Amino acid sequence: MSDLDFSEEQIHRYARHIILPNVGGKGQKRLLESKVLIIGAGGLGSPAAYYLAAAGIGTIGIIDFDEVDISNLQRQILYNTADIGRAKVDSAKDTIVSLNPDVKVECYKEKLTSKNIKEIIEGYDIILDGTDNFPTRYLINDACIILNKINVHGSIFRFEGQLTVFKPKEGPCYRCLYPEPPPPGMVPSCQEAGVLGVLPGIIGTLQAIEALKLILKIGRPLIGSLLLYDSLKTEFRQMRLRRDTKCPVCSENPTITELIDYEEFCGVRV
Amino acid sequence: MPVSVRIPSPLMKLTKNQGEVSAEGKDIREVLSDMERQYPGIKERLYDEDGSLRRFINIYKNEEDIRFLNGESTHVQDGDEISIIPAIAGGILLSKNL
Ligand SMILES: [Zn+2]
Numbered sequence: 001m002s003d004l005d006f007s008e009e010q011i012h013r014y015a016r017h018i019i020l021p022n023v024g025g026k027g028q029k030r031l032l033e034s035k036v037l038i039i040g041a042g043g044l045g046s047p048a049a050y051y052l053a054a055a056g057i058g059t060i061g062i063i064d065f066d067e068v069d070i071s072n073l074q075r076q077i078l079y080n081t082a083d084i085g086r087a088k089v090d091s092a093k094d095t096i097v098s099l100n101p102d103v104k105v106e107c108y109k110e111k112l113t114s115k116n117i118k119e120i121i122e123g124y125d126i127i128l129d130g131t132d133n134f135p136t137r138y139l140i141n142d143a144c145i146i147l148n149k150i151n152v153h154g155s156i157f158r159f160e161g162q163l164t165v166f167k168p169k170e171g172p173c174y175r176c177l178y179p180e181p182p183p184p185g186m187v188p189s190c191q192e193a194g195v196l197g198v199l200p201g202i203i204g205t206l207q208a209i210e211a212l213k214l215i216l217k218i219g220r221p222l223i224g225s226l227l228l229y230d231s232l233k234t235e236f237r238q239m240r241l242r243r244d245t246k247c248p249v250c251s252e253n254p255t256i257t258e259l260i261d262y263e264e265f266c267g268v269r270v
Numbered sequence: 271m272p273v274s275v276r277i278p279s280p281l282m283k284l285t286k287n288q289g290e291v292s293a294e295g296k297d298i299r300e301v302l303s304d305m306e307r308q309y310p311g312i313k314e315r316l317y318d319e320d321g322s323l324r325r326f327i328n329i330y331k332n333e334e335d336i337r338f339l340n341g342e343s344t345h346v347q348d349g350d351e352i353s354i355i356p357a358i359a360g361g362i363l364l365s366k367n368l
Pocket of ligand 1: 175
């Protein structure tokens, strides 16, 4: 791929990629042509979207139906104090475009459901799950299996984070790991659960780097492995994940073939 | 045979805020029973009414999920590390009475 495909400004902007072995101009072109969907523009989605934009991902989709609240600013770095009350997707788009005008931002200010998910994720190469609830995580998993999309999964709780990559057919899926979501009675309201400010930054940027590796086809993506991060112990561990031959969605004979909208059991949205 | 058991933060209230405890047993079942003896209430969090391990909590022996070993009959020995890893979703956790 010739450098002529880049503008003068792009050659400077992406210079550290272009000189990097295994990335180069060709890799940068690939990033600019790729499409990543960020589901949930919160603690995980913010740093992931921001770094992916800086790295020159050509199209970033952002789905979130919320508005910016002051309590988000402790960790959701896409937003400023002046953005309180604005739609997260609009505010996120402004932040991203002012960082890198090369990025095309597609905004979806809606709630992800079994009705709209297929249509939304269809056009993307990689799906980055940064949601905060079980119903949406299962919905994303199942839709990604059905549409054969790679799902970069991150989650956080208090001082701990989890990260893995679900690639259909090559590795396990979320249901291989946890076949069913916990019943509503086992989950207290969202407000009770705190999270250490920087923690989503760690996990969200790890999700972003997995996305880059997958697009560039470099290194070994975190397929079949669950990374656990304990911020208090400053410890990373990896657990082996295997495909469940009886998985309800990704096995040879799946019992789940249609998308399910699980009951929302968190906080005010019940 | 003592093994160390790693406790996830949603369950640490039951272990007096310890993230790692020691328990005895020759397999996972015995280790978890010993955990219940030392920290009453933990079994209810790990097992459902039918007495099977809850589907949103996985138990690992070292790096392996016991579902792909011998389940609760998975043999353990001195020095093994057992980890209890629940599904986490974001702001939410999955155990009641926190
Ligand atoms: Zn599966």
